[in-house]
Structures are given as C-alpha cells and as structure tokens.
Amino acid sequence: MMFLNAIDPAVLDWSRAQFALTAGYHWLFVPLTLGLSVVMAIMETIYYRTGDEFWKTTAKFWQKLFGINFAIGVATGLILEFQFGTNWSNYSWFVGDIFGAPLAIEGILAFFMESTFIAVMFFGWNKVSRGFHLASTWLTGMGATLSAWWILVANSWMQHPIGMDFNPDTVRNEMMDFFAVAFQPFAVHKFFHTVSSAWLLGAVFVVGVSCWYLLRNRNVKMATQSIKVAAITGLISTAITAFTGDQSGIDIARHQPMKLAAAEGLIDGSKQAPFSIVPGVEVPGVLSILATHDLDGYVPGINCILYNGYTDPNGNQVEPATAKMEKGKMALAAFKEYRRTRDSQPEKAQAALAKFQENKAYFGYGYIQKPEDLIPPIALTYWPFRIMVFSAGVLGLVLLLLWWFERKGQLLRHRWLLHAGMWSVLLAYLASQSGWIVAEVGRQPWAIQDLLPVNAAVSKLSVTSVQTTFFLFLIIFTALLIAEIRIMTNAIRKHVQE
Amino acid sequence: MITYEFLQQYWWCLVSLLGALVVFLMFVQGANSQIFTLGKNEEERRLIINSTGRKWEFTFTTLVTFGGAFFASFPLFYSTSFSGAYWVWMLILFSFVLQAVSYEFQSKLGNVLGTNTYRWFLVINGILGPVLIGTAVGTFFHGANFIVNKDVMGDSLATAISQWSTPWHGLEAVANPWNVVLGLVVFFLCRVLGSLYMLNNIDDAILQPRLRRQVLTDTVPFLVLFLAFVGHLLFMEGWSVDPITGVVSMEAHKYLANLLALPAVSVLFLVGVLLVLFGIVRTLLSPTFLRGIWFSGIGTVLTVWALLMLVGYNNTPYYPSLTDPQSSLTLANSCSSEFTLMAMSIVSLIIPFVLAYIFYAWRSIDLQGITRKELEESEHKY
Structure with missing residues (x-):
C-alpha cells in the first residue's frame, strides 16, 4: 500500500x-x-x-x-x-x-x-x-x-x-x-x-x-x-x-556496558580502569571497583563494544556490535522470508524459521544502520x-x-x-x-x-x-x-x- | 475450562466494565460543565466544585486503569488507535491534564492564571471529555481509517505496523454524524448524572430545586439522541469476522443479530436503560427523592457495559477498519498472549477487594451531604 x-x-x-x-x-x-x-x-x-x-x-x-x-x-x-x-x-x-x-x-x-x-x-x-x-x-x-x-x-x-x-x-x-x-x-x-x-x-x-x-x-x-x-x-x-x-x-x-562506557567517557577498555572525577582528573582503579567490585575487573570501552569485542567478568567472549548487526540483518531477512512463505511454502518457511531462531537474539541490531549509532550522547x-x-x-x-x-x-x-x-x-x-x-x-x-x-x-x-x-x-x-x-x-x- | 478464547472474552468483559465505569464516573465532568450555569454566585460555585472535587480522582484513576488494562489485554488497539486517532486522544488527555490541577489550584493564592481560568478548565474538560470519549467510542461501531501490517518489522528501516490513512488523525470521525450523536448522548447523560449526583451530595435548599429542573432540561436531548442512536444501531450494517478464516465482511443488522445471539447482554442492556430512566423519572416526580444517582448510575454502567460487549462479542471486530476491512481489530487478533492474559486474570481477582475498600472509605467520609456550613468550617477545601 x-x-x-x-x-x-x-x-x-x-x-x-x-x-x-x-x-x-x-x-x-x-x-x-x-x-x-x-x-x-x-x-x-x-x-x-x-x-x-x-x-x-x-x-x-x-x-x-x-x-x-x-x-x-x-x-x-x-x-x-x-x-x-x-x-x-x-x-x-x-x-x-x-x-x-x-x-x-x-x-x-x-x-x-x-x-x-x-x-x-x-x-x-x-x-x-x-x-x-x-x-x-x-x-x-x-x-x-x-x-x-x-x-x-x-x-x-x-x-x-x-x-x-x-x-x-x-x-x-x-x-x-x-x-x-x-x-x-x-x-x-x-x-x-x-x-x-x-x-x-x-x-x-x-x-x-x-x-x-x-x-x-x-x-x-x-x-x-x-x-x-x-x-x-x-x-x-x-x-x-x-x-x-x-x-x-x-x-x-x-x-548495559555501553551506558557505563558513555557515562565514563571510556573509549578503550582496561583492567584497573580509572574513575574520572572531571575530564583530566582520574583516580586509578576506582572504576573497576565500582563496575565489578574488583580492582582487576575489566571494564570495556566504546571501541571494544563496537568493533573489537571483549571478555566479560564471567570469562565469556562478547562479540563486537558489528558482528551483532550482521546477525541482526540475517534475523530480519529470515523473519521476512518466514512471513512470506509460511502460508504457501511450509518447507521454505521451516528453513527460514530455523535460520531466524539462530539469530533472533540480535533481531534488534538489524535496525541499527551503523555501529556509531549505538553510542549514546556522551556529555x-x-x-x-x-x-x-x-x-x-x-x-x-x-x-x-x-x-x-x-x-x-x-x-x-x-x-x-x-x-x-x-x-x-x-x-x-x-x-x-x-x-x-x-x-x-x-x-x-x-x-x-x-x-x-x-x-x-x-x-x-x-x-x-x-x-x-x-x-x-x-x-x-x-x-x-x-x-x-x-x-x-x-x-x-x-x-x-x- | 480456561481456554485462550475464554481469556480474550473475559478481558473484553473487564475492559468493557472499566469503560462503563469511566462513563458513569464522568458525572464529575457533567457536573463541572455546569459550574457557571448552575452556580449563580461564588458560594454556589464552590459547593459544586467541592462536591465533584471529592470524586474527580476516581474518574481519573479509572480512566488511567482503563488505559492500562486495555494496553495489557489488547495492545494492538493501544498502538493502532492511540497513534492513529492522535488528535482525538491528545485533546482528551489535554483536557484531563488541565482538570487534574484545576481543583487544587483554582482557589489558591498566587495561582498565576486566576481562579476563573482554572474553573473554565474544569468546564472545558466537562464538555470535551464526554463529547470526545463518546465520539471515539462511536468509531467502534462505525469504523476508523487505518491499516495494520506486521510484516513491516522485517525491514531494517522499519516503518509503523499501524498506520492511519487520513491526515486528520482521528478528527475525521466527526464526518460520520452518528459518531457525533454518540458523543452528545454521552455528554447529556453525564450532565444528567452530574445533577443527580449533586442532588445526592450537596445538602442545600436553594440548589436542589434548580438541580431537579436541570435534570429535566438535559434528559430531553439525552433521550431523543439516545433513542435515535439505538434505532440506528438496530438497523445498521455491521462488520463480522469469520472465526475460522478470520476474513472480515459486512453483515446486515449485525448489532441486532448480536443482541439476539447474546441474551444475557440484551437483558443487561434493557435493565440498564430502565434503571437510568427510573432514576431520572423518580427524581423528577418526587421532590424528596435524592438517590437518583444510584439508580441512573448503576443503570449507566450496565447499559454501557452491554453496548461495549455487543461491539466485541459474537465474532464482531470491535475496531473495524474503513480503509482495509481485513486490518480490522478483533478480540483474537489484537489481544495479548495466553500467558499474559492468564497472569493478568489472576491479578484481576483482587478487584473485588479494591472495590470493597473504595466503598468503605467513601462511606466513611460521605455519609452526610456537603453543606455551606461545612465548607465554611473546613480547612481543606477547593
């Protein structure tokens, strides 16, 4: 229409x-x-x-x-x-x-x-x-x-x-x-x-x-x-x-690691991450303590979240947003295919559905146009x-x-x-x-x-x-x-x- | 056996009941629309404002709960109608926002806009609220201009699932005079209820005969318009949905057929109308009768409840689309999941308890009517 x-x-x-x-x-x-x-x-x-x-x-x-x-x-x-x-x-x-x-x-x-x-x-x-x-x-x-x-x-x-x-x-x-x-x-x-x-x-x-x-x-x-x-x-x-x-x-x-990174203006992640009181004045290690209750806790920065990926406190590998966006687009495409075929071609629909289920966790990322859109207003x-x-x-x-x-x-x-x-x-x-x-x-x-x-x-x-x-x-x-x-x-x- | 279909019907029944309660509780608006015409002097106006001022929060709260319950049980209506008929709902909301502050602010020092401005806000809400809500409900019978297409969520640059097809965003509802008739029916009904409520709530020898006359003045247009609308309803063509295929088509005398297919709803409707009339007639005939609001109020709840059930039950799309009939909202295609409806149903079991404490608290502060003397002595007044 x-x-x-x-x-x-x-x-x-x-x-x-x-x-x-x-x-x-x-x-x-x-x-x-x-x-x-x-x-x-x-x-x-x-x-x-x-x-x-x-x-x-x-x-x-x-x-x-x-x-x-x-x-x-x-x-x-x-x-x-x-x-x-x-x-x-x-x-x-x-x-x-x-x-x-x-x-x-x-x-x-x-x-x-x-x-x-x-x-x-x-x-x-x-x-x-x-x-x-x-x-x-x-x-x-x-x-x-x-x-x-x-x-x-x-x-x-x-x-x-x-x-x-x-x-x-x-x-x-x-x-x-x-x-x-x-x-x-x-x-x-x-x-x-x-x-x-x-x-x-x-x-x-x-x-x-x-x-x-x-x-x-x-x-x-x-x-x-x-x-x-x-x-x-x-x-x-x-x-x-x-x-x-x-x-x-x-x-x-x-x-919400991105919210934290933005609230701290943290571009790159690190262990013993410093807490910024105002720009230029930092207290070493305090951000790691605040975010993980551990001086050696790793706090991901904006670049890790968007492009590089990182390892979270539980030791899990976290994919970068770019990879999530890719899977998001696949989820959207599979969803579309499923909707198109579900009444007429049940076999195709099943295949699309399987593909969708595989990627659906990233469905929302399919609507993101570029990785930088994922950064909230930092100031x-x-x-x-x-x-x-x-x-x-x-x-x-x-x-x-x-x-x-x-x-x-x-x-x-x-x-x-x-x-x-x-x-x-x-x-x-x-x-x-x-x-x-x-x-x-x-x-x-x-x-x-x-x-x-x-x-x-x-x-x-x-x-x-x-x-x-x-x-x-x-x-x-x-x-x-x-x-x-x-x-x-x-x-x-x-x-x-x- | 609690099936998905049963839960849909149960929630439509509850949402209809809440809607009916909102219409009844708009006696507050009906009374407020008459602040300047009924209240001839400052003291009388204050009596009116203080009388409705002890009830407005129930109207407001019921309206909010109606919105929340509708959202939780039929979210597709919430997204389609509120975004589409944007201006109708926004005007309703604006008028209620103004009303909510006006009681507290109108009599206070330093209120910036002046006492009369706030009172006019009450009058505006008293007129716009019932007329617009009535007109909006009219579109349940006569359709609205929208399409629904959930497939759009598959596009990366997603557009809206529900879209309105006129640039008037809801205001086009007045193009169908029957929507306006329903708006006016609700308006005059609220005025009648408002007068009946004040008769019962304000213990004042000067206002009472005036209120009785006002009941008559508003009953005449109410009855004429109401009967015309009911006549129209019985003969009009309506939308019908095939429960198996989900295909929507037109059916002659649809609402008459619904009345015949749902005898319990018909009885509710008839009893409701009779109660409304009984409350009015008894008030007009007996100069000592003060309980008209109870009869007409309960009658209003039953009548509106029945009308709203009529519009959703018996395979009727309750929100038909004029633009694309297959987009019409039915109980089945617009409701929440079975799990959510079930969880909400369990929560709904608490409603009788809520009603009980409301009743108890009301009684404890409302046993005697408001008098001029009480207003003079009271510390907290509007």
Whole structure:
C-alpha cells in the first residue's frame, strides 16, 4: 500500500523530545510526593502516639504542601501512560504483551489505593477515627510507592529485558515468566535506588522550608522539630540510595556496558580502569571497583563494544556490535522470508524459521544502520552522573550537620548551615533529574536494550502534529509549574504556627 | 475450562466494565460543565466544585486503569488507535491534564492564571471529555481509517505496523454524524448524572430545586439522541469476522443479530436503560427523592457495559477498519498472549477487594451531604 512508506526522522526526534519533556516534568513532582508522604506520615504517627496537637498541626501543614504538589504529579503522569500508544505505537505492539501488564497492575493495585485514601486523609479529619486517619495517611504513601514499584519494573525491563520470547507469528515479544519480569534484581535495585532518592528529596524539601523559617525566626518550634524528623529520614535514605546506587552500577556494567562506557567517557577498555572525577582528573582503579567490585575487573570501552569485542567478568567472549548487526540483518531477512512463505511454502518457511531462531537474539541490531549509532550522547550521560553523585554527597553532609547541631540545640547559631539547608532543595532536584537523565539517555538508541531501537519503535505521525503537541505540553506544563511554585511559596510564607 | 478464547472474552468483559465505569464516573465532568450555569454566585460555585472535587480522582484513576488494562489485554488497539486517532486522544488527555490541577489550584493564592481560568478548565474538560470519549467510542461501531501490517518489522528501516490513512488523525470521525450523536448522548447523560449526583451530595435548599429542573432540561436531548442512536444501531450494517478464516465482511443488522445471539447482554442492556430512566423519572416526580444517582448510575454502567460487549462479542471486530476491512481489530487478533492474559486474570481477582475498600472509605467520609456550613468550617477545601 502506497502510504506504507518510511518514517520521517524528524518525527523520531520530536517524539523523543516530547517523551523527555513530559517524563522530566513528571519527575519534578513525583519524588516530592513520595518523599513528603513518608515525612508527614511519621509526623502523624508521632501525633497518634503522643496526642500532642503540635504534631497534628505540623503534619497537616506538610500534608497541605503535599496536596498542592500531588495534583500536578497526577496530571503529568496521565500523558506518560498514553504516550506509549500515541507516539510509540510499534513499541506498544512489539513489547505490549510484557510492558502493558505492570501498567495495568499499577492502576489496579496502586492508583486506587492512593486516590481512595488521599480523600480520607484530606477530608476525613473530623469524620473518621484517629487510627483510621493515620492508616489512610500511610496508605496514601504506600499507594504512591507501590505505583513506583510497577512503573520501575516496567522501566527496568526496558533496561534489561528478561522473561520473554519473540514470536514471529504474532511479531512481538511474549511474556514467558511473570516473576522474572516483576521481581528481577535489576528492578529491585532500581526501585530502592529511585524511591530512597525520592525520600531524600522529600526530606531535603522539608529541611529547606524549615531552614527558611529559622532564618526569619518564624515557626521556630515547628521548623526545628521538622528538621529533626527530616534529617534522620534523609540520612537513612542517603545510605540506602548510596548502597543501591552501587548495586545499580554493577547491574549496568553487566547488562548495559555501553551506558557505563558513555557515562565514563571510556573509549578503550582496561583492567584497573580509572574513575574520572572531571575530564583530566582520574583516580586509578576506582572504576573497576565500582563496575565489578574488583580492582582487576575489566571494564570495556566504546571501541571494544563496537568493533573489537571483549571478555566479560564471567570469562565469556562478547562479540563486537558489528558482528551483532550482521546477525541482526540475517534475523530480519529470515523473519521476512518466514512471513512470506509460511502460508504457501511450509518447507521454505521451516528453513527460514530455523535460520531466524539462530539469530533472533540480535533481531534488534538489524535496525541499527551503523555501529556509531549505538553510542549514546556522551556529555549528556557523563556530566549528569557526576552531578548526581556529587550532589548526593553534599546533601548527605548538610543533613548530617543539621542533625548534629539540632541535637546540640545550636541550629539557630549557624546561619550559614541554614542557608546551605535552604539551597539544598535545588541540589536535590538537580540530582534527581540527573539520575533519570543518566538512566534514560544512557540507554539510547535503544527503547528496549538490545531489543528495539527508538527508530523502530516510533509511531508514524506528521512532524507538525508532534511539534504541536510538544509545544502545547511545554506551554501548559511550564505555566502549571510556575503556578505550582508560586502557590507553594505563598502557602509557606503565609503559614503561622507558634 | 480456561481456554485462550475464554481469556480474550473475559478481558473484553473487564475492559468493557472499566469503560462503563469511566462513563458513569464522568458525572464529575457533567457536573463541572455546569459550574457557571448552575452556580449563580461564588458560594454556589464552590459547593459544586467541592462536591465533584471529592470524586474527580476516581474518574481519573479509572480512566488511567482503563488505559492500562486495555494496553495489557489488547495492545494492538493501544498502538493502532492511540497513534492513529492522535488528535482525538491528545485533546482528551489535554483536557484531563488541565482538570487534574484545576481543583487544587483554582482557589489558591498566587495561582498565576486566576481562579476563573482554572474553573473554565474544569468546564472545558466537562464538555470535551464526554463529547470526545463518546465520539471515539462511536468509531467502534462505525469504523476508523487505518491499516495494520506486521510484516513491516522485517525491514531494517522499519516503518509503523499501524498506520492511519487520513491526515486528520482521528478528527475525521466527526464526518460520520452518528459518531457525533454518540458523543452528545454521552455528554447529556453525564450532565444528567452530574445533577443527580449533586442532588445526592450537596445538602442545600436553594440548589436542589434548580438541580431537579436541570435534570429535566438535559434528559430531553439525552433521550431523543439516545433513542435515535439505538434505532440506528438496530438497523445498521455491521462488520463480522469469520472465526475460522478470520476474513472480515459486512453483515446486515449485525448489532441486532448480536443482541439476539447474546441474551444475557440484551437483558443487561434493557435493565440498564430502565434503571437510568427510573432514576431520572423518580427524581423528577418526587421532590424528596435524592438517590437518583444510584439508580441512573448503576443503570449507566450496565447499559454501557452491554453496548461495549455487543461491539466485541459474537465474532464482531470491535475496531473495524474503513480503509482495509481485513486490518480490522478483533478480540483474537489484537489481544495479548495466553500467558499474559492468564497472569493478568489472576491479578484481576483482587478487584473485588479494591472495590470493597473504595466503598468503605467513601462511606466513611460521605455519609452526610456537603453543606455551606461545612465548607465554611473546613480547612481543606477547593
């Protein structure tokens, strides 16, 4: 049919831009939802246990800010779900059999929990018992966290597809093992890393707002007590984030060596690979330790992955991408032959099928036009990684100092620290966005690692359509973000609780 | 015996039910479309917004879950319709995005765009949401302009499996007036449901008689259009798929035949329609009757559920292609694998539990209707 022609490359760029834009905006609001839900639930628990009205008022204040932020997180999330269909239609069919399930489960298990109990939390103070109210506050946060679980399962599967098999008759990957998809270690690490980083962001947000009050000598008791709860929450979160980040590093080295090579700007591989702090400043051997937990661990560079091949930590010989691309083309050709002959010439079809099965692991490489296309944007993975790690270190330090001086009752004496606490909020957002940039940009050009590149995943749309929706989203989300920040700062400024 | 075919039917039944729940829960949109016409002053508008404001998240969540469940069970629809009818779905999404923030933002200091802008967002969503969703569902009966060719995945420069054949990307659906009629049916139904819901939820002597009059005003166009659509449905030609060869062809009186072949669905449909009418008529006749939303709401769920099952069962392609009938989507050619449907079916067993806690939580905060006094005293309000 005549309109079955190729897709304009500009559509791919704009669809990617739109996904990046909407995902980036969504991730501005979600970590605060996740983080504040823990802090406010802890505070309400203290109220429940002590009966002290101070804690009720304090919890309610943070819940109010939670509410302002929550709605916009929900609004930006809607687009992300449907965008898989609207802009990534091949993707939706090619892996929908696996990818759709976590999204559906997220709706059934998590979203209803969240939206039911948030109503009780906000409207139920004088209508339900204290115990039921406390349970509702925790369940609201649990709903949000459960939803993070399922969407991160879906994302982890895009980084490390597992538990499926390609079916040439239906032309898609089909799920073979639900538990492998839902509970693979990659997902477990990613979940705890992401969620604990969100708790950290929420804690830093509480700390930042509280420091602002202290600098103005307002709401002093509320601010000091909030810092106490948030600093401890934040420190625990920092530890979990660091530990799971280390685990994620190993996962990436094992399953996404190109992402690691790009994040380190590593052109050639080596043992005792050095870690680059900034270009030109290197610490010998540290990258090998981070990637393999072994000083002598071999870390492949971009050239090994593309052209030369290498030996992985288990001693297996890994072929270069050029060889994989060749096999990918063979898989595509065999697939085509099978589809052409399966109804009319069963013998030929069987032969084609056998040839396909032999090469199908490299099917996705068949869509890659040249090896260099396999390199993700290096600067956009190298720098965000450093920003993320550096920021997280600074945040941990600030939280530690705040916790220490609060304990000694000297918080108000160290105004520089209060300033640092306030500005930490920006750093937390920077770290959080950077983390996702590393994860998502580092996976390029794959939509699903080794399985489906973005150019074979995209919908066939006109460039102007996608451009139009891109700018509509840009305008709407930016306007809403400005409104949200102003509403939030107003609510913070107006709050009086002595 | 749980066969692949059974699982397909089971998931179509579930997705249809979720779709039906979305239509019912759009009473929120129906009510919001009347913020400025029903609410004569600030206090009344706030009553309306606060009344729907405690329910909008259920509508939104059900819509999202409907999307997720449809994706998981019939991914080819997800990829074909959402990418093809791009503009219809995008407009629906935009209107729901605006709605989601508007409640929280409209009454807050520093909201940049001003209270009335956010309220207009609610009105826009209140109109566009039901009309567009209704029109989109109309294409389930009247077809859409697409082709599906999975062989393209064999090309190194792969193009899209599903392609739309008009540059209008979904907006061409309005060219068939019956799609628009269904959009308007849904719109007026949501307005009726919205008024019935507010009657039950807002305890206010001034608004109540006004709401009763509004039920009548919206019921007239709803009934006329609904009956016209049902008449059209019973006589129209429809698409039919041969279960053995998979060949799609036209069949006279297809949906009438489906109604006769599926007696349980017919009964569901009739009971649903009667319940909708009972809720409306009783509300109009008895000035003390407040429970119309329960009857009409449950009736709406049953009616829409039946209609959607009608469109997918009995060898009917639920998403027919006008461009290439053989590309039409059927339950069998668009569904997930047997393994995935089975795994999802096990997960679906948890749904009654979810419904139970929703019901319990709703009851605990909703036993009394909202009053002006409560709004004045409440700390958390929109």
